[in-house]
Amino acid sequence: MSYTAKYFPTEPTEPKVLTETIPGPNGQIGIKSLSEVYDTRCTYFLADYEKSIGNYIVDSDGNTLLDVYCQVASIPLGYNNPTLLKVAKSDDMARVMVNRAALGNFAGVDYEKSQRNLLKFAPKGQKYIWNALSGADANELAFKAVFFNYQSKKRGFSNGFTTEEEKSCMENQAPGNPELAVLSFNKAFHGRLFASGSVTRSKPVHKMDMPSFKWPKAEFPSYKYPLDENKDFNDSEDVRCLEIVENFFKTWHCPIACIIVEPIQSEGGDNHASRTFFQGLRDLTLKYGAKLIIDEVQTGCGGTGLMWDHERYELSPPADLVTFSKKMQSAGYFFHDEELVPNMPYRQFNTWCGDQRLMMLSAAICQEIQDEDLLKSISTTGDYLFGELEKLQAKYPTYLAKLRGKGKACFIAFDMPSGTIRDSFLKKMKLAGVNMGGCAELGVRLRPTLTFEVKHAKVLIDAMSKVLSTL
Amino acid sequence: MSYTAKYFPTEPTEPKVLTETIPGPNGQIGIKSLSEVYDTRCTYFLADYEKSIGNYIVDSDGNTLLDVYCQVASIPLGYNNPTLLKVAKSDDMARVMVNRAALGNFAGVDYEKSQRNLLKFAPKGQKYIWNALSGADANELAFKAVFFNYQSKKRGFSNGFTTEEEKSCMENQAPGNPELAVLSFNKAFHGRLFASGSVTRSKPVHKMDMPSFKWPKAEFPSYKYPLDENKDFNDSEDVRCLEIVENFFKTWHCPIACIIVEPIQSEGGDNHASRTFFQGLRDLTLKYGAKLIIDEVQTGCGGTGLMWDHERYELSPPADLVTFSKKMQSAGYFFHDEELVPNMPYRQFNTWCGDQRLMMLSAAICQEIQDEDLLKSISTTGDYLFGELEKLQAKYPTYLAKLRGKGKACFIAFDMPSGTIRDSFLKKMKLAGVNMGGCAELGVRLRPTLTFEVKHAKVLIDAMSKVLSTL
CATH class of the missing domain: 3.90.1150.10 (Aspartate Aminotransferase, domain 1)
Known part of the structure; x- marks a missing residue:
């Protein structure tokens, strides 16, 4: 049946x-x-x-x-x-809803279970999770994790900041607020807030009139179809696009701390790319000391036949951060390297630190996908x-x-x-x-x-x- | 009882x-x-x-x-x-939860009721609402509304953009992505994403290592207590701080499109200011063609004895945008001038456009405050x-x-x-x-x-x- x-x-x-x-x-x-x-x-x-x-x-x-x-x-x-309605109507859900916790300060006794239930379905190689409220939020929190890590590494992961860093960041100036870039791709869509908007390159209406960060835009492969009849062209397209990325690493006026990329550019037109391209990005980020963020907001949670679409490329080593939202209902990012937990508390933080109710729904969704x-x-x-x-x-x-x-x-x-x-x-x-x-x-x-x-x-x-x- | x-x-x-x-x-x-x-x-x-x-x-x-x-x-x-538990356990709530709508495209037949139920409790003079997911999100969406309005006004609210605007915004460059500023205050807290982080000036840990927008930081009054014994000092403090704001309007290197201010700076130390100060900000924004955003994320929803704390100042005309979150559970901004609805569709937009479930909770909270x-x-x-x-x-x-x-x-x-x-x-x-x-x-x-x-x-x-x- x-x-x-x-x-x-x-x-x-x-x-x-x-x-x-x-x-x-x-x-x-x-x-x-x-x-x-x-x-x-x-x-x-x-x-x-x-x-x-x-x-x-x-x-x-x-x-x-x-x-x-x-x-x-x-x-x-x-x-x-019906499975989700049952979860939605449960006493546990009502309790989590009316007693919404500041999860970073006062997590409930059942919160560990929510985290673990969700982590069971993390992309291969990803061990941790940080929770957000939307895809745009997830991507921006991922950028924060990357920037914190990038600068902390420069400090040798020492605790504390210099007086100059503290003073300058309160004035929105370097060195406390450094110039660091996120590289994204032509036709990418990663959200519509200000940093996520700065890496979104789909349509003018998505970002017109917004102040933005001056970050580099590389080219995403534009393949000829059907794929199997256009192998040579498409292979050279990968090479061309990877060269552009590498050139940005060599020439951009400030450090590029990470690349963000969708496994399939969805809002931007369902543009696909090959394993070669994605592994090429992985290799370049390693070569230039940058992180790789895979944006699975639209592709994740099973829509492409894999729980996480980028798993088909078996990136080695795995992506540094994987963001999610949409079908998952809850949002956030997975990561595998403990170094992406800031080395001081209260840096990656906000009042709610996610929404346990949505995490419970996410876990129920993933469990149903597996069970059925x-x-x-x-x-x-x-x-x-x-x-x-x-x-x-x-x-x-x-x-x-x-x-x-x-x-x-x-x-x-x-x-x-x-x-x-x-x-x-x-x-x-x-x-x-x-x-x-x-x-x-x-x-x-x-x-x-x-x-x-x-x-x-x-x-x-x-x-x-x-x-x-x-x- | x-x-x-x-x-x-x-x-x-x-x-x-x-x-x-x-x-x-x-x-x-x-x-x-x-x-x-x-x-x-x-x-x-x-x-x-x-x-x-x-x-x-x-x-x-x-x-x-x-x-x-x-x-x-x-x-x-x-x-x-118990009142909220009843709402949380209702069939309506479960349905809204498991069928989370893209409210901008496919609102449910009951969505108008949710909007109206919430709007009943809008600050005086505010007629409309736009929904967000957190206080930081609400503030950033408010900035977007302001920036869209600022640039649209320059275009005479014409439809469409020039080719140059369209091309340049896709490159994160002016004129499509103009330099526009938000003025905030020393010790302000408005969130921890990138634009909200740029106006947050509470502690270095809230914004260290994040790229930021180069926006002006004015001074928030620092009063002597008890207030009634220090009237002269405090009055001159208002004058001093308002002069600093006006000076930024006159000298900042790019247009200041709005001021964002909390009625009481909460995270920054519970710093209060007078009616004179807030009306002074209102007057300055009118004088210089800027908008006034009141951030009621922490003060709103009754905590100060008024539904919205800034109502005590009876600003004339009312604030342009009022953001909320926290005790409201849902988040977003109120506004009264229809001009703050972008003059073209799909500009203020995202997949979910808020969360009806949280709006239902907000309305129930406000109703209970009123009824009881x-x-x-x-x-x-x-x-x-x-x-x-x-x-x-x-x-x-x-x-x-x-x-x-x-x-x-x-x-x-x-x-x-x-x-x-x-x-x-x-x-x-x-x-x-x-x-x-x-x-x-x-x-x-x-x-x-x-x-x-x-x-x-x-x-x-x-x-x-x-x-x-x-x-």
């Missing part, structure tokens, strides 16, 4: 679209009313989360859509998952789905270009000929019963839950066939 | 200390074990949140302490508050407590210097002669049954819940009398 058959017995077998537009009349009234107190310009529709179930999201007009976007890739196990063998089933679905998409691509080569994500479960994307056509396609897909999301200028990305099965993939392919025939 | 008598019938009537040290033997074993997976260097003790109730926190050795620190000022209504008239009762307690502390100050003038917070409920602090004495005092207070917190170099700050009553204040005063007599 499949997971959804077992746990979502009332999940619909197909979408149901009742209105001529989405949002329909009810949704339009609701959005208008909401807009009095909230910016609704990005609202696609109002969802009815009480009625949504499994892989289907229901809107306020009763439209029932297969959801392959899933709250921007952040629903792990389907709507109203969901990595295997999502990979099976992905193999089927990729095959079907290849057939569609053969039929509509203009509309499904650069099909990518083969062997990475349902973490699949393709490009359409223009942003206008893509947007119109996504709109039509909603009316055909499927909620899908875009990425970058031309991309369509699939981000279903880990409970997405072949039967759901068939619904998706049917709807796509129908819509593509109308373009 | 008092609130605690009604809702916490099992709340202890006095502390109970069973071990010779805190943490005791159980706590020490627990902390050692936790330290294998977590940095415990800042851990005071492990709490037993199942047993903690009302104003009393219980540790893993069964020690029962009156808590006047309350998770760094972030427990609003006492441990295991807790601002009145905490003010009554504060008046009593301040009077008793004045008596203690008269007896131990060296140990309780600069007693401050009169008329601001229990948001009270005093200075001790040295950091060493302060730390030893806080340790002894724990063994005398009271969990207290420090601030800045010399300060002790009281941050009880809003359910702290005269009977609790008596327990506190008794313990303090006992400990002070041993110093």
Whole structure:
């Protein structure tokens, strides 16, 4: 019996679209009313989360859509998952919620269990965890850990700071506030706060008008597809991009303390890179005394068929820090080297130091993935789905270009000929019963839950066939 | 019947200390074990949140302490508050938790209610809200709103950006990423991320080794106490500090887009300022085309006897943005001018756009404060407590210097002669049954819940009398 058959017995077998537009009349009234107190310009529709179930999201007009976007890739196990509802309704959860602890000062007696339950699912080679509240927060806290380590190493890990360091940091000046850089890549997305925004290079709207740090932007490989027919070009693309990175290490006006990179650049267009490229980054960071941060915010927690996508590259030594959020619900970074714990207390610190409630949810999600063998089933679905998409691509080569994500479960994307056509396609897909999301200028990305099965993939392919025939 | 008598019938009537040290033997074993997976260097003790109730926190050795620190000022209504437990255990809460929405794209049909329920408790004059996940996050998102507004105004609020702006921002360069500053104050604390860290000026440990923005640091008034005996000095202190601010507006190398200020600098030592000072800041921001952000992260949600502490100054016009977190559980900023909604969508945006679960908790907290008239009762307690502390100050003038917070409920602090004495005092207070917190170099700050009553204040005063007599 499949997971959804077992746990979502009332999940619909197909979408149901009742209105001529989405949002329909009810949704339009609701959005208008909401807009009095909230910016609704990005609202696609109002969802009815009480009625949504499994892989289907229901809107306020009763439209029932297969959801392959899933709250921007952040629903792990389907709507109203019974296992998670049980955890959410537990006395332990209520207690943690109403007595939210300052975990760094007054952790509860059950906190160790929460940490250990989550650490069980850490990427290979990672031994520790530090907790955050969002992907952007996780990345910025990871930068802090790296900067602390970089400067502490220069001090020989001595305790305390010099008077000059203390005085200058209070004035936002060196040496207390040194110039140190984080290298990121063209089209990267790592968040929208000020340091995370400085390494985000996806779209102008993500960072326009914000003061930023003057940090280097390298090039992420831009491969030709299908991969197996373009090996030589793609190999030389790796070499070219790694040379650019090395050149920054040699020439940047201040030390580059770390590289941050996504295993698959998601918001930036689902851009993939090879093991050679990632191991090359690992080698360069070692050569130049920098750290490697892998941003698994969108890729992590099983979406690509591995618990952590970068594990497929078996980096040696492992990445220094691995950040997570989204499907995990809680956020933070894993690390393996105790040196990344600052050598003095209260440096990596804030009032809450994370959210135990979310950690409990994370651990329950990871446990369910393991207990129910969901990595295997999502990979099976992905193999089927990729095959079907290849057939569609053969039929509509203009509309499904650069099909990518083969062997990475349902973490699949393709490009359409223009942003206008893509947007119109996504709109039509909603009316055909499927909620899908875009990425970058031309991309369509699939981000279903880990409970997405072949039967759901068939619904998706049917709807796509129908819509593509109308373009 | 008092609130605690009604809702916490099992709340202890006095502390109970069973071990010779805190943490005791159980706590020490627990902390050692936790330290294998977590940095415990800042851990005071492990709490037993199942047993903690009302104003009393219980540790893993069964020690029962009156808590006047309350998770760094972030427990609003006492441990295991029955009203909040009911909300936490509701089906609505579980549903929101396991179906965490990308609120900007797919808000639920019940989301408008969450927004409106929270907006009911907005500071006077504030009409809108934007949601964040922590105080630091709230402040940084407020900066973004200000920077977007500042640059949009320069463009005449036209849609779109120039090609030069788009190209340069992707390179982290002006004009797309302009140099704009936020002015903050000496001893301010606004968070520990990179932009929030740049305006934090409390202690070197809060910002050492982090790259920072080169933003101006003005001086916050440093008053002499008691206030009524030092009026002339304190008045001239306001004038001096406002002149420094104005001078920065005239001379800083880039535009100052906003001022951020706490109504009471909390982490920085519980430093108060006058209505004159705050209205002076309001006037200067208007004069120089800048915005005023009031950071109510620690002061907000009733702790000073007003829902929002800065309301006592009746600023005219109201502050542009007011940030919140901590006792509110959810975080974000209020604002009143629709111009602070970016004039294009997807600029103030991220995956989750807040956390509806926390907003529901916030609204329930505020509703309970209103329904149970807790601002009145905490003010009554504060008046009593301040009077008793004045008596203690008269007896131990060296140990309780600069007693401050009169008329601001229990948001009270005093200075001790040295950091060493302060730390030893806080340790002894724990063994005398009271969990207290420090601030800045010399300060002790009281941050009880809003359910702290005269009977609790008596327990506190008794313990303090006992400990002070041993110093």
